[in-house]
Amino acid sequence: MQMHIAVIPGDGIGPEITQAAKMVLDKIASVFGHEIAYTEVCAGGAAIDRFGDPLPAEELKKCQSADSVLLGAVGGPKWDSAPRRPEDALLALRKALGLYANLRPALLTPCLAQASPLKQELVQNGLDILVVRELTGGIYFGKRGKDAVSAFDVEQYSDFEIERIARRAFLSARGRKGCVVSVDKANVLESSKLWRSIVSRVQQEEFPDVALSHMYVDNAAMQIATNPSQFDVIVTTNMFGDILSDLTSVITGSIGLLPSASLGDSSPGMYEPIHGSAPDIAGENKANPIATILSCAMMLKLDFGLASEAEAIERAVNGVLEDGWRTFDIKDNDKPYIGTAEMGRLIADCI
């Protein structure tokens, strides 16, 4: 297969981790007989420095004409008081590419269970939660404004927006344990009442085989922290998903390992690690590339339909971890650890 991948290295550790991920993708290509062409895209803080714009039209176009987009990370304190923010590139990419579904798998493998902030008894059987966050609607993209004495943002959802994200969640659940928890604040918000009724209708009409329950967002935060193994798929709005997907990730104890996919209906998907640009360790060959590498596995499966290739990557990552190889962020107290490039090479070698 011919694959055209736009790569946004971005800021901080972004260039190193995308570099390591490309090693793995290249190995996949050679083992499975594919051809990959990469187009480098400048976005985020790097693009502010170079063009004064976090996502110039030319760079966006490169993403739009690729089959898929791999993103390292954007942002850093360097641009804290810049007139434009690196993160604006993320929001612009999501909107321009129509990436309305953010899939955030939070997997805790028993071999890394001790890294979780939660007690062993809560995570000893591992965790396997998929948070499906709506990504192009809600208060992130609603009307906003200010006057002399106040400011406002509008949380708004249409039937259509809720239907399509609900479908995505139910479809994902079918390939998993078949249980969806929809999170809202329907005891207060009008938009949440609509959310709840549309999600219920989509389940009844199209996914009677999937189990659905509803949870208020405050309760969901408590349940994730105290009894995470009850969850299979969580579907929620952009704003609640921002909070709950990060909370769900962090309780696995290894945010350096977690990938994400942002998908539209037809456009290229965007794949990125859930961690940030970690400017404090940038350029030190210290970052963990596994989250980015696992994001490539999601890409192969979801954008290219290459399930065996995706599994080959996941197997290689697990093998390397089970053999005890660790990067700095997940090392055991005084055990040795390896660098970003070495981890990438080891995983590529295992494929």
Next chain:
Amino acid sequence: MQMHIAVIPGDGIGPEITQAAKMVLDKIASVFGHEIAYTEVCAGGAAIDRFGDPLPAEELKKCQSADSVLLGAVGGPKWDSAPRRPEDALLALRKALGLYANLRPALLTPCLAQASPLKQELVQNGLDILVVRELTGGIYFGKRGKDAVSAFDVEQYSDFEIERIARRAFLSARGRKGCVVSVDKANVLESSKLWRSIVSRVQQEEFPDVALSHMYVDNAAMQIATNPSQFDVIVTTNMFGDILSDLTSVITGSIGLLPSASLGDSSPGMYEPIHGSAPDIAGENKANPIATILSCAMMLKLDFGLASEAEAIERAVNGVLEDGWRTFDIKDNDKPYIGTAEMGRLIADCI
């Protein structure tokens, strides 16, 4: 002192826990020479059953003319499909009494550290966090509506609303470790940008002695779950506060123990346990009254300025817990436990 307290028993375990709390208040009155008059108020599901309205005007008036309000809990599955919801009473009381500041102390006493879902190493030195949640503004009370194909809610904050809640947080911090973390989503929301700038200005102009930092809400959720001991006072909006105050509470492991105060500038404050109405154990003398009893301590201190009386309650609660007395929810595996009324009596006896 003469005290006139409106008591809203509410639903589920509400009547039992407020009953136990009154035993403690009565003991305080007799030991310290005060006089307490109680007015019982019907609100929540009980009021829906009796009047078809979760907060009839007459009942609200009883609260408005009291010095202080004690609330048990409202809500339950019984009213899930009722046209009016018990929880509407809460929102109506907050608005009518002008209770814009919700103070939620999350205290983890080392003797109950094993109840926390977090690893011992994260909580072994105890936790003492105060979440200050804005309670009468934001998306809870903004404009909302729907049309044929969508629904919306407006998150709006004025300078004035932000100033007064910020002051409350800074004042609270002065009596504590002097550190405030303000939580917002200023990288996306216009109302959060205003929030951040006003909180910063109030600190600079009026509280230069208090340390202030800012955190995005997604990061705050992660920090609370992984490194809670970094926090002293957290101040945030109504919606973010709903989520983060519950998350902060639950990591202490003992939501049955945590009180709350909702305060305005002059009106009576409202004091209530943070837990719900627990209809599953209602009427069984099984509920833990400690959160309600500690809410009375907050009331004595904040509404009546009776700091010694408040401390006497807190000392009695700690004494009883240290002596090993437990209610069902916090008992050690197969150790014995006592009922709601017994716990109330024991604590009263210790004063």
